[in-house]
Every structure is written in C-alpha cells, then in structure tokens.
Amino acid sequence: MKVVIIKYNAGNIQSVKFALDRLGVDAIVSADPEVIKGADKIIFPGVGEASTTMEYLIKTGLDKLIKELTQPVLGICLGMQLMCQWSEEGDTSCLGIFDEKVRLFRPKQGEEFITKVPHMGWNCITDLKEGIFDQSLEGAYVYFVHSYYAAKGEHTSAVCDYILPFSAALQKDNFYATQFHPEKSGDIGSKILKNFIEL
Amino acid sequence: MLAKRIIPCLDIRNGQTVKGVNFVNIKEVGDPVELGALYAEQGADELVFLDITATHEGRKTFVDLVKRIAQHINIPFTVGGGISELRDAEALLSAGADKISINSSAVRNPQLIDDMANNFGSQFVVVAIDARCEANDHWQVTVSGGRIPTDKELFSWAKEAESRGAGEILFTSMNHDGTKNGFANAELARLSESLSIPIIASGGAGSMEHFVDVFTEGKADAGLAASIFHFKEIAIPDLKEYLRSNNIVVR
Numbered sequence: 001m002k003v004v005i006i007k008y009n010a011g012n013i014q015s016v017k018f019a020l021d022r023l024g025v026d027a028i029v030s031a032d033p034e035v036i037k038g039a040d041k042i043i044f045p046g047v048g049e050a051s052t053t054m055e056y057l058i059k060t061g062l063d064k065l066i067k068e069l070t071q072p073v074l075g076i077c078l079g080m081q082l083m084c085q086w087s088e089e090g091d092t093s094c095l096g097i098f099d100e101k102v103r104l105f106r107p108k109q110g111e112e113f114i115t116k117v118p119h120m121g122w123n124c125i126t127d128l129k130e131g132i133f134d135q136s137l138e139g140a141y142v143y144f145v146h147s148y149y150a151a152k153g154e155h156t157s158a159v160c161d162y163i164l165p166f167s168a169a170l171q172k173d174n175f176y177a178t179q180f181h182p183e184k185s186g187d188i189g190s191k192i193l194k195n196f197i198e199l
Numbered sequence: 200m201l202a203k204r205i206i207p208c209l210d211i212r213n214g215q216t217v218k219g220v221n222f223v224n225i226k227e228v229g230d231p232v233e234l235g236a237l238y239a240e241q242g243a244d245e246l247v248f249l250d251i252t253a254t255h256e257g258r259k260t261f262v263d264l265v266k267r268i269a270q271h272i273n274i275p276f277t278v279g280g281g282i283s284e285l286r287d288a289e290a291l292l293s294a295g296a297d298k299i300s301i302n303s304s305a306v307r308n309p310q311l312i313d314d315m316a317n318n319f320g321s322q323f324v325v326v327a328i329d330a331r332c333e334a335n336d337h338w339q340v341t342v343s344g345g346r347i348p349t350d351k352e353l354f355s356w357a358k359e360a361e362s363r364g365a366g367e368i369l370f371t372s373m374n375h376d377g378t379k380n381g382f383a384n385a386e387l388a389r390l391s392e393s394l395s396i397p398i399i400a401s402g403g404a405g406s407m408e409h410f411v412d413v414f415t416e417g418k419a420d421a422g423l424a425a426s427i428f429h430f431k432e433i434a435i436p437d438l439k440e441y442l443r444s445n446n447i448v449v450r
Contacts, residue, residue, distance in 0.1 A: 014295045018270045048320055107395060116420065118322060118366065120397050122202040122244055122450040141202060141450040143275055145322045162201055184275045184297065186239065 003027040003197065004039035006066070009048070009056045016045045016076065019183035023194055033065050040071055041197060045183075046078030050102070050148070051090025054082060067095055072174050072199045074132070080170060080177035081148060089148050098170045098177070100153040105163050118147040119162045125180070129157040131171050132178075132195045142168070142178075142185040142192075150179065202450045203414045203442065204244035204421035205435060206399065207428045209234060211250050211280075214260045216429070229429075232267050238428065239274045241435040244450060246272065247300065247369075247423060250280030251344075262294050269295025277325055283308075288315055292323065300325040300369055303342035306349055306356075309363060316364025325399070326365040328357060331373040338386065345373040354389065361394050368394065369423065371401040379405025379427070387417035399423050407433060407441040414447050 005016055007029045020027040020043075027043070028035060036042060044066060046053065057063040066073065066083075075083045082094045087102035094102070107115040122141040128134075149166040152159060158169035160179070170177045176196060182189035209216045209231050216231045235246050248268065250261040258281060265278055278291050279300030288299050305312050305326055315324045329345050330338045330353040338353035357368050370390060372383035382403045391398045397420035400413045404424035413419045427433045442449045 012292065012295070012297065014293065015269060015297070018295060019273065021270065022273065047322065116395055116397050118396075119201065120322070120367070121204050121420065123200065145275075147321075181275075184273065186273050190273060 001025070001041070001197070002039045003041045003043065004036050005029045005043045005045060006036060006062065007031040008046075008060070008062060009053065012047050013045055015181075016043055016183045019190065019193055020197075023190060023197065025197055031060070031062070033061070036065060037069070041199070042069060042071060042073045044073060044075040044079040044083070046076065046082065047145075048078055049089060050078065050081060050087040050094070051092040053078060054087075054092050054094060057082070057095075063095060067097060070174055072176060072196065074196050075175070075177035076183070077146060077179060077181060080179055081146075081150060083170070083175060083177050084150050087148060097175050098150070098153070098155045098172055100150045100155060100167060100170060102148050102150050104148050108163055118145055119149070120145050122185075123160050123162060123168075123180075125158040125160055125168045127156075127159040129171065131157055132176050132192050132199070133158060133169070134195065137188065137191065140188045142180040142182065142188055144168075144180045146179060200448045202244070202448050203419075204399075205242070205410070205438060205449070206245045206247055206421050206423040207238045207243050207435070208247040208249060208401070208423050208425045209429075210425065211248055211261060211264065212252050214264050217251070231264060232271050234429070235268055235272050235276070238435060239272050242439050242450065243274065243435055245274060245421070246276040248276060248278045249300075250278070252281075262290050265291055265294040265296050279325070279327060283311070285314055285318060288319060288323075292319060298323050298325050298366070300327045302327040302329065305360065306340060306342050306351060309359065312360055312363035312365055316366070321364050321366035321396075324365050325367045325369050326357075326360040327369040327371065328353060328360070329371045329373055329376075332386075341373060345376075353386065354393065357390055357394060361396050365396060367397045367399060367420075369399040369401055372403060375403030376401070377426075378403055381405065381409040382413040382417055382419070382422070384412055384417035387413065387419050391418035391420070397421065404433075407438050410438060410442060411445045411447060414442070 160168035
C-alpha cells in the first residue's frame with residue numbers, strides 16, 4: 001500500500017503524516033507527478049487561502065494531475081474546497097471535481113451562540129453515506145476550522161449544521177473529501193482515515 | 200451543534216510540565232506528552248502548551264517537544280510562549296503545532312498579528328491577553344505573566360487584535376487566575392458579544408459549576424484551566440457529564 005500526501009504550498013501537512021504514522025501507514029510526502037500517479041491512495045490536505053493556492057496548483061500542473069487521478073483521493077479542509085467548482089474566497093474557479101460551490105459563512109444576527117466565524121471546534125456529522133463513513137460514525141463529533149463552506153448538494157456524503165446545514169464531506173466516484181480535519185479529530189478521525197486507507 | 204470546548208493548559212519549563220499559582224511558586228507535575236495524551240484520551244477538546252522557559256536552549260527543547268506532541272496526540276493543540284517573530288511561528292508550524300498564541304510580543308508589536316495571520320492564516324493565530332481590573336472598572340492589559348502593566352485596555356485591545364487578524368482571543372483575568380473562585384464572566388460575556396471570533400476563558404476555574412457559568416453567563420466558546428486538571432481535582436469525563444446534565448453541548 002503506497003499512500004502519498006500531495007506536497008504543495010498550503011498548510012499543515014505534517015499533522016496528516018503523523019496521523020497516518022499512528023495508523024502504521026508510512027505515507028510519502030511528494031510533489032512529484034510520477035510519485036503521485038503511482039500511489040494507491042492520495043491525500044490532498046490544505047490550510048490556507050483559496051485563490052493563491054489555486055494559482056499555485058495551476059502553475060505547477062497539479063490541477064490537471066489531481067483531476068485525472070483514478071485511485072481514491074481524499075481532500076481535507078481547503079483541499080476539499082479546491083475540489084469544488086468555485087469558491088467565494090477570492091472569487092476562485094476551482095478544480096470542478098464536485099459541482100458544489102463554496103461560500104463564506106454569514107453570521108445570523110441576534111442569534112446567541114451562532115454568531116462566530118470561523119466555525120471552529122467540534123461539531124457532529126450526520127446523514128452519512130457509505131465510503132469513508134460507516135453507521136457507527138453517525139452523529140460523531142469531528143474537528144472543524146473554516147470560514148467558508150461547501151453548500152449541500154448531490155455529492156454531499158456527510159452534513160454538519162452551523163448557521164446552516166452544509167457539506168461536512170463530499171464524494172464522487174474515486175474522490176472523497178472532508179471539510180473537517182480527520183487528522184485532528186481524535187479516535188473518530190483515525191477511524192475515518194483508516195476507512196479511507198482500507199477502501 | 201458546535202460543542203463548547205474544554206482545554207487543559209500545560210505550562211512547560213525545560214521540557215517538563217509545571218503549574219504556577221498566580222504565576223509564582225512553580226511546582227513540577229510531569230511529562231507533557233504523557234499528560235497531554237492522557238487528557239486527549241479523557242475527552243479534552245484541545246490542549247495548550249505554554250513554554251515558560253526563557254533560555255535559548257530551552258527554546259530548542261520546546262520545538263522538539265512540539266514535534267513529539269504532534270506525533271502522539273490526535274487532537275488540536277496550541278503552543279505559546281516566547282514567540283516574537285515569524286520564524287518562531289514557522290518553526291512551530293513545521294513541528295506540527297495547529298495554532299500559536301502570542302501575548303507580550305503582540306502588545307509590543309501589534310503588526311505581528313497581521314504578519315502572522317497573513318502568512319499562516321487567522322486560524323493559526325490566538326492572541327492571549329492577560330488583564331487586571333484596576334480602579335473604576337478599568338481592565339489594564341499586562342505582560343510578562345502579569346508583572347508589567349501596559350497602556351492598553353482589554354476591550355479595545357481585543358477588538359484591535361480581531362481586526363488585525365486574530366483567529367481567537369484567550370483572555371486571562373489576573374484578578375481571577377489562581378483564586379479558584381470562578382471565571383471573569385461579565386468581562387467574558389462583553390468580549391464574546393463585541394467580537395465575532397471565539398473567546399477562550401482562562402483564570403479562576405475551581406469547580407465544575409464554574410464551567411457551567413462561563414459557558415452560560417460568560418458566553419465563552421471554550422474554558423481553559425490547568426491546576427484543577429493536573430492535581431486531579433476535576434476529571435474531564437466527570438466535567439463533560441456535569442456540563443451535559445446542565446444542557447451545555449459538549450463532545
């Protein structure tokens with residue numbers, strides 16, 4: 001089993017690597033197209049800003065490469081948002097793997113406890129679809145940090161509710177993605193990463 | 200629904216956990232990675248590791264420690280103490296820290312908040328504020344563990360930190376810290392209502408009821424404490440159960 005974490009200019013790749021280490025998976029961190037294409041499983045992490053990150057992906061050719069992958073791919077956080085069609089963050093055209101659009105959370109006025117953006121902390125995932133989830137995870141708490149969200153759509157594979165119900169996870173064909181950070185979501189997160197590795 | 204967070208804070212000196220009462224009389228309580236992993240297992244939602252070592256050698260030990268924490272602990276953690284330049288933050292980010300907290304260095308150089316947020320994202324930047332209530336309800340911001348007063352005032356400084364790109368505010372009331380008489384709920388509520396970023400409450404936790412109060416009256420997003428957890432006065436699973444029975448959403 002060869003697992004590759006795509007190395008690029010966004011985020012806390014080390015945490016994902018460590019989380020896989022804890023599962024006994026020795027992942028390779030690489031930006032080399034041949035290494036990425038030759039992997040059994042690919043993780044596309046990301047923390048950062050959408051437009052500059054997207055520019056970087058285009059410049060390096062990673063945009064085309066990611067879209068053409070046929071093995072299971074897991075996008076995390078910004079990785080997931082970049083796999084959508086468009087992001088309001090910097091009015092950015094993204095990879096378009098998922099049709100869903102990414103928008104900024106707008107706090108509801110006057111409603112106590114739901115006026116903070118970013119959505120930061122532990123929230124539960126519901127309406128789970130098979131794939132990287134199983135029924136034991138319905139309602140489980142996972143860790144989120146984000147100000148933009150992917151709207152609910154036909155590829156939504158988990159729902160979270162903050163200000164409004166949004167896509168906590170997406171799936172289409174071999175592409176999987178989570179808005180939350182499985183690598184930081186305790187034992188539940190480890191289970192989800194393990195499910196992805198075992199696909 | 201978004202859960203209220205419980206955050207044990209571990210003070211680190213020379214790679215070991217310590218806890219000061221009112222920031223003096225420090226007493227050793229154990230290995231940070233072991234203690235952090237235990238808290239994570241018990242249901243802590245995040246961890247904060249504050250490096251109170253002042254020396255250069257201690258600094259290097261801390262970065263190594265951060266890497267060990269990231270390897271072994273599967274929940275988010277913040278590191279703070281002695282971060283005054285972008286490259287300090289960068290070293291901690293590459294070691295695997297999820298967030299950094301800046302305090303005195305931000306007071307001295309507020310532009311640091313902008314620079315950190317622009318380089319690493321707001322989600323990475325926690326601005327910690329230690330303040331003490333002086334006469335006439337004036338909350339004066341202090342630095343160096345509460346020892347040095349500054350010309351900044353709590354509410355305006357918190358607002359400025361938010362507008363410069365802070366992702367969270369960690370407010371410690373120096374009047375409450377170490378007293379175990381409860382958090383500064385009125386001030387926390389005022390912060391929570393006037394800012395749109397999460398507020399972490401610190402200073403004063405002595406009982407499980409204090410956490411109910413800080414989430415209801417204090418409207419805090421997270422409650423941080425140290426000694427009551429380290430000295431096993433409150434066990435995190437019991438605290439979570441107590442909060443749940445008081446209709447507070449917890450994980």
